Amino acid sequence: MIEVEDLEKVFVVRRRAGRLRRTKHEVRAVGGISFAVPRGEVVGYIGPNGAGKSTTIKMLTGILTPSSGRLRVAGIDPSRERTRLARRIGVVFGQRTTLWWDLPLLDSYRLMRRMYRIPDDRYRANLERCTEQLGLGELLEVPVRQLSLGQRMRGDIAAALLHDPEVLYLDEPTIGLDVLSKAKVREFLRELNADRGTTVLLTTHDLSDIEQLCRRVMVIDHGRLMYDGGLDGLHAVGESERMLVVDLERELPPIDVAGCRTVRVEGPRQWLAFPAGASAAPLVAEVAERWPLVDLSVREPDIEDVIARMYA
Ligand SMILES: Nc1ncnc2c1ncn2[C@@H]1O[C@H](COP(=O)(O)OP(=O)(O)OP(=O)(O)O)[C@@H](O)[C@H]1O
Numbered sequence: 001m002i003e004v005e006d007l008e009k010v011f012v013v014r015r016r017a018g019r020l021r022r023t024k025h026e027v028r029a030v031g032g033i034s035f036a037v038p039r040g041e042v043v044g045y046i047g048p049n050g051a052g053k054s055t056t057i058k059m060l061t062g063i064l065t066p067s068s069g070r071l072r073v074a075g076i077d078p079s080r081e082r083t084r085l086a087r088r089i090g091v092v093f094g095q096r097t098t099l100w101w102d103l104p105l106l107d108s109y110r111l112m113r114r115m116y117r118i119p120d121d122r123y124r125a126n127l128e129r130c131t132e133q134l135g136l137g138e139l140l141e142v143p144v145r146q147l148s149l150g151q152r153m154r155g156d157i158a159a160a161l162l163h164d165p166e167v168l169y170l171d172e173p174t175i176g177l178d179v180l181s182k183a184k185v186r187e188f189l190r191e192l193n194a195d196r197g198t199t200v201l202l203t204t205h206d207l208s209d210i211e212q213l214c215r216r217v218m219v220i221d222h223g224r225l226m227y228d229g230g231l232d233g234l235h236a237v238g239e240s241e242r243m244l245v246v247d248l249e250r251e252l253p254p255i256d257v258a259g260c261r262t263v264r265v266e267g268p269r270q271w272l273a274f275p276a277g278a279s280a281a282p283l284v285a286e287v288a289e290r291w292p293l294v295d296l297s298v299r300e301p302d303i304e305d306v307i308a309r310m311y312a
Pocket residue numbers: 011012013027028029047048049050051052053054055056
């Protein structure tokens with residue numbers, strides 16, 4: 001559904017270099033990335049600030065023209081046939097709205113029906129589905145400026161789906177939302193993908209979005225693809241560690257188990273880190289045999305830590 005080959009975007013920026021002089025600089029926002037997303041996949045696209053995520057999405061929608069490389073979305077070259085592509089894709093920018101600020105939601109949707117020339121029956125069916133699943137019923141007559149952030153975001157997601165796009169780009173769709181609103185948005189996206197097979201490319205700084213929605217994740221940094229694969233594989237790349245949390249009968253000096261590092265001691269409780277790929281069984285057996293053990297648990301690595309280590 002999405003094919004990207006050696007995609008590059010270089011911005012030329014002018015900077016002041018004195019009172020009158022300006023010098024030209026090149027910013028390589030995206031520096032030769034390649035990937036493919038098959039139909040129906042939900043892929044997370046993450047990276048630190050300024051990594052090149054939004055620039056990639058803008059090229060995938062046709063807003064920006066690539067400096068070089070090959071790009072196809074649903075078989076269409078986005079920058080050449082932007083209008084034709086617009087009928088096949090939906091876009092939600094969490095930081096901006098595509099709705100008309102002073103109009104009630106429903107009026108924005110009616111305008112979109114005209115713009116996209118959506119047949120009546122399809123429009124009605126999609127509106128009904130989105131209204132029900134996103135809980136928009138009581139909001140349809142409310143002007144967008146009076147909506148809360150979470151309500152507006154749900155309104156924006158519905159707007160992006162009225163014309164039945166095959167691909168949905170989501171740029172920070174849960175930014176600023178409370179826990180409940182995030183859960184609603186994620187649930188809706190899961191159902192959308194399961195029921196309609198919509199391909200989703202999701203950019204977010206909230207890693208729970210990724211954990212809950214994506215099996216595959218791509219990590220970009222300085223315009224380069226650092227990782228493309230399953231969530232589990234991230235742990236290996238990020239050299240993550242699991243934690244053995246040991247409750248002893250009494251306070252003891254840090255215990256010494258081969259293959260582990262004691263990272264914290266608090267009274268009778270000690271935390272021992274070991275490589276995420278190693279088995280916990282021999283370590284547990286050794287602790288149980290050599291020390292007066294009351295309880296023990298194994299904690300999985302936190303994806304936030306893994307990603308932070310990768311970015312660093
Ligand atoms: N129109 C532009 N002109 C010049 N430089 C730009 C332009 N747009 C983006 N850049 C630069 O390209 C790089 C990538 O920016 P981009 O917005 O794609 O990052 P991002 O990964 O989306 O970041 P964030 O997570 O902060 O939104 C940055 O260094 C940015 O300053």
